[in-house]
Amino acid sequence: MTTIKEITQYMEQLAPLSLQENYDNAGLIVGNPHEPVKGILCTLDCTEAVVAEAEAQGCNLIIAHHPIVFKGLKKLNGKNYVERVVIEAIKNDIAIYASHTNLDHVRGGVNDKIAAMLGLEKVKILSPKKNILKKLVTFVPIEHAQAVLMALHEAGAGQIGDYKNCSFRTEGIGTFRPTAQANPFIGTLNQDEEVREFRIEVILQDYQEPQILAALKKAHPYEEVAYYLSILENEIAQVGAGAIGRLGEEMDEIAFLNYLKEAMSLQIIRHTPLLGKKIKTIAVCGGAGSFLLQDAIRQGADVFVTADYKYHEFFDAENKIIICDIGHYESEVYTKELIISYLSEKFSNFAILKSQVNTNPVSYF
Known part of the structure; x- marks a missing residue:
């Protein structure tokens, strides 16, 4: 029988825990690593609905991108959704594992997935680590x-x-x-x-x-x-934040925005003013990526695709680049497919399922 520990060790071959940011909480958050795996449910976020889905599907391991426990827990009495998720997981013998900023920082990780969704070529790390x-x-x-x-x-x-x-x-x-x-x-x-x-x-x-x-x-x-x-x-070219690559053919700005919307299944794109230029080089960062804007500009990106931009941060584009904020959930939801594809290469003796729960806390009217 394959144990939870074997699964997490394999995940950490792709995204070692040592590569997570010091504020992060990736790894096995809930569960006994020596328990045999009955099934895996892959999700972006771990919510109460996802735990219920795992139980209904016979999965005793949830692999999420975002850690359900991000800050320290002092009590477990169900006063908020984080505590309720942990309580329900423990009650139902469901383990929860998160691969977060460590999965952001590796080739074959979150940003390479976005680059693949956009069909980018000659992709490399945007900001290599030292x-x-x-x-x-x-x-x-x-x-x-x-x-x-x-x-x-x-x-x-x-x-x-x-x-x-x-x-x-x-x-x-x-x-x-x-x-x-x-x-x-x-x-x-x-x-x-x-x-x-x-x-x-x-x-x-x-x-x-x-x-x-x-x-x-x-x-x-x-x-x-x-x-x-x-x-x-x-610097190490294989580890770092964001990614940058080139489209197969350059596009007009409006054509690219339509292409981006279709490729990532977006309802809306918040973007800076168009510059009347052709679009060829694209920088990407799943989740909150404003800290990489100057890297994108220095490397000649025409567009920076990311999320969680604040109002005043849009001014930092200074007519040098187009910032496209596509939403945090929208930029990272395909991490589910990434994890499923990776695990399926090695494990075939149990179900590896994609969560059907939409965990996006943001709605559009």
Whole structure:
């Protein structure tokens, strides 16, 4: 039987929890990770109606984009919808898992889904993250270097953009003296030793550190493995906020607005004044994305598709770009299909369903 933990671990291969913003609360919010999965219901928001739907469909795991518990709960007495959802989930043995800003920040995540809905090409991260890359340096006897490198690569080290198994090595002489308490792989107790070694360097993301160090220590022949880690300032092109890409063919502004409305099934678009230009390059950000406006302008976007713009923030376009606020729910509702598609690639022994509940708290008259 597949457990909830196996599902969440697979979700975190796509969107590691370490990539969520520090204010976020992604992960398993309600439920026992060791329970077997009977069925999964995928939703944008977890509401009382969604919990009822999960129970009716025989699903004991809800995977949502937005965490139902965002701020700390001090009481559970049903005074608001958050507490009622948690109570109902616990009463019905339904687990709730959220993949939120961590899913926003990865390739194949929320913003790539929006880009795909709009048919964008040459898509890349709009604002790559910094300070999440590390460099691992270790020293290995030459004859064991290839085996250690293979173990590091299998654990995920050495991924740079679209290139895998990247490394650098230089040859040198390692020196050491095993003490009386040592059990050396090479050398004699209390005698200085010299060994021809490779200095091996690989790049990793910070969330990969535990598994990669475990692989290093398992594959390395030495009793004491010499290594060090350093944090890099480099941006990582595969992780960050928003996305930017190009239409297959440029459009007039009105034609693009109609295209956007149809592609995303929108009732309304709030936008800044049109500029009388052709539309080709599109920046996107699911949910509240105003913090990315200057990135979109710097990278030459003609339009920025996002949500939750405040009145005065629209002025920040300054006739350099068209801001299209399509609504928070509307920008992220297709995350349900994204999660279903991802999980269905691996799991087929239980139902993975899309919630039919419209959780949008905003109505249009």
